Amino acid sequence: DVKVTQSSRYLVKRTGEKVFLECVQDMDHENMFWYRQDPGLGLRLIYFSYDVKMKEKGDIPEGYSVSREKKERFSLILESASTNQTSMYLCASTSFGGGSYEQYFGPGTRLTVT
Amino acid sequence: QQQVKQSPQSLIVQKGGIPIINCAYENTAFDYFPWYQQFPGKGPALLIAIRPDVSEKKEGRFTISFNKSAKQFSLHIMDSQPGDSATYFCAASIENSGGSNYKLTFGKGTLLTVNP
Numbered sequence: 314d315v316k317v318t319q320s321s322r323y324l325v326k327r328t329g330e331k332v333f334l335e336c337v338q339d340m341d342h343e344n345m346f347w348y349r350q351d352p353g354l355g356l357r358l359i360y361f362s363y364d365v366k367m368k369e370k371g372d373i374p375e376g377y378s379v380s381r382e383k384k385e386r387f388s389l390i391l392e393s394a395s396t397n398q399t400s401m402y403l404c405a406s407t408s409f410g411g412g413s414y415e416q417y418f419g420p421g422t423r424l425t426v427t
Numbered sequence: 428q429q430q431v432k433q434s435p436q437s438l439i440v441q442k443g444g445i446p447i448i449n450c451a452y453e454n455t456a457f458d459y460f461p462w463y464q465q466f467p468g469k470g471p472a473l474l475i476a477i478r479p480d481v482s483e484k485k486e487g488r489f490t491i492s493f494n495k496s497a498k499q500f501s502l503h504i505m506d507s508q509p510g511d512s513a514t515y516f517c518a519a520s521i522e523n524s525g526g527s528n529y530k531l532t533f534g535k536g537t538l539l540t541v542n543p
Binding site: 353354355358361405407416417418420421 | 459470471473516522
């Protein structure tokens with residue numbers, strides 16, 4: 314089974330702190346994604362990566378950056394956390410082709426910025 | 428901007444009922460339409476998906492109906508059970524010609540409650 318793990322389930326940070334959220338997948342997937350999930354707003358794409366060191370902005374990249382130094386690992390960075398970044402953060406991965414394009418999600422990190 | 432509009436926002440049915448969740452899209456280039464199911468405390472997981480060359484796809488108690496001309500698709504859950512209580516997301520995507528990346532555009536989700 315595909316497994317996507319996220320470094321923390323719950324995280325509390327202070328305004329202005331630099332925050333790292335890590336995601337690791339074990340299925341050699343090329344594509345990895347970071348979403349945030351907020352009530353009533355669904356899943357919104359922050360950034361995605363289709364190869365090591367390659368990244369593209371999603372729909373809401375402001376205030377975030379990402380890093381992908383190894384194929385299995387995709388990190389989301391909040392350079393200076395703000396209260397409006399309090400949210401559930403979900404990582405996902407998928408592979409090229411195969412017809413299904415299924416995205417496999419991690420369990421999420423609930424981040425609270427105080 | 429690509430959008431997928433999902434309704435209703437929440438839905439309550441009795442056990443055995445047939446909840447229906449609807450989605451509408453604008454971009455006719457979308458060519459893959461999955462539904463994801465999310466239980467509390469878990470990430471979403473693929474439930475069922477359809478491509479626009481068919482009008483219906485059924486997997487167990489879950490059915491997707493697809494209307495290409497209306498640019499709408501819906502999820503039906505037959506004989507719903509309390510264990511089906513979850514948040515359901517529709518989504519759509521465009522496969523890039525080079526296959527170099529794959530993005531989903533999600534609807535805002537429907538919270539389904541199935542009462543015993």
